[in-house]
Amino acid sequence: MKRLVISVLALGLLSACQTTTVSATKPQTQPAPVPAPVVAAPQVAAAPAVEPAPAPKVQAPKVQAMEPAPELSPVTKLTDANFKAFVSRPGVPVVATLTASWCGPCKPFVQQMNDMGIVYWRDLEIGIGDVKDMVQTAKDLKVVAIPTLLLYRDGQVIGRRQGLEKLRDVHAYTVGALKIPRANEAIQLEDAALDRILSRADRPILFGFTAEWTPFHIEFQALLKSLARDRGDDVVVAIADIDKTKTTAERFGVKAVPTLVLHDGSKELGRHSGAMRRDAIRDWLQSNMPR
Numbered sequence: 199m200k201r202l203v204i205s206v207l208a209l210g211l212l213s214a215c216q217t218t219t220v221s222a223t224k225p226q227t228q229p230a231p232v233p234a235p236v237v238a239a240p241q242v243a244a245a246p247a248v249e250p251a252p253a254p255k256v257q258a259p260k261v262q263a264m265e266p267a268p269e270l271s272p273v274t275k276l277t278d279a280n281f282k283a284f285v286s287r288p289g290v291p292v293v294a295t296l297t298a299s300w301c302g303p304c305k306p307f308v309q310q311m312n313d314m315g316i317v318y319w320r321d322l323e324i325g326i327g328d329v330k331d332m333v334q335t336a337k338d339l340k341v342v343a344i345p346t347l348l349l350y351r352d353g354q355v356i357g358r359r360q361g362l363e364k365l366r367d368v369h370a371y372t373v374g375a376l377k378i379p380r381a382n383e384a385i386q387l388e389d390a391a392l393d394r395i396l397s398r399a400d401r402p403i404l405f406g407f408t409a410e411w412t413p414f415h416i417e418f419q420a421l422l423k424s425l426a427r428d429r430g431d432d433v434v435v436a437i438a439d440i441d442k443t444k445t446t447a448e449r450f451g452v453k454a455v456p457t458l459v460l461h462d463g464s465k466e467l468g469r470h471s472g473a474m475r476r477d478a479i480r481d482w483l484q485s486n487m488p489r
Contacts, residue, residue: 276327286353291322291376297345384426387438
């Protein structure tokens, strides 16, 4: 019995010792991880705000504005002072006409002279004088009726007609007597003639700008000539090759061919760039003609 008690006590004491020993022993813990050093991010200066670059300004091509043409008459005004010098011009046929401001029936005749001055501006010179300013000239020429028409070549009279009855077909008579080819009604424009045409035209002018190197050059010219024959009483047609009329093309601001420009001598009435058929050209012209 004593042995059993001692054994039990010994076992209890052993358990207590073991228990004490376990309690006294410090638990082994894993070392705390060393935190990684904090590396400060390099300070980068903020990029300055960049404004979008403005779009490059594209300047419109400079186009020289049409300036009013000088006030010129379609014909030269004749007086006693300038008559001899006028009719003596060498190399160019001259038409000299004597009329009077009080002659009402003479006005249509004078208008025909103006028209011929426009159509035949390269082929002849036309002068008109009032008999009150040409008293001595009328006496020297033995003028007995008005209007009187005199045709000169190199200072020599080659034709003469007096009175309205004999001058009803003055156009055919003048062209035939001076052996001038009848106008095709469409003027082949030159730079030097632009101001003269603008100032002397008594009706709108249709400028047709083209170039020989374009595939439609011949057809375009033919259309304009046909238009001139049909509408010649209403409009003057001028054909301009941009390679030969560079100054005129620049003044009108022509950037493409073909281009049509309708002008009344002082301002532009209408413009179209690009090829058009015959009927379309006629319709465009009609819609832009002054009312």
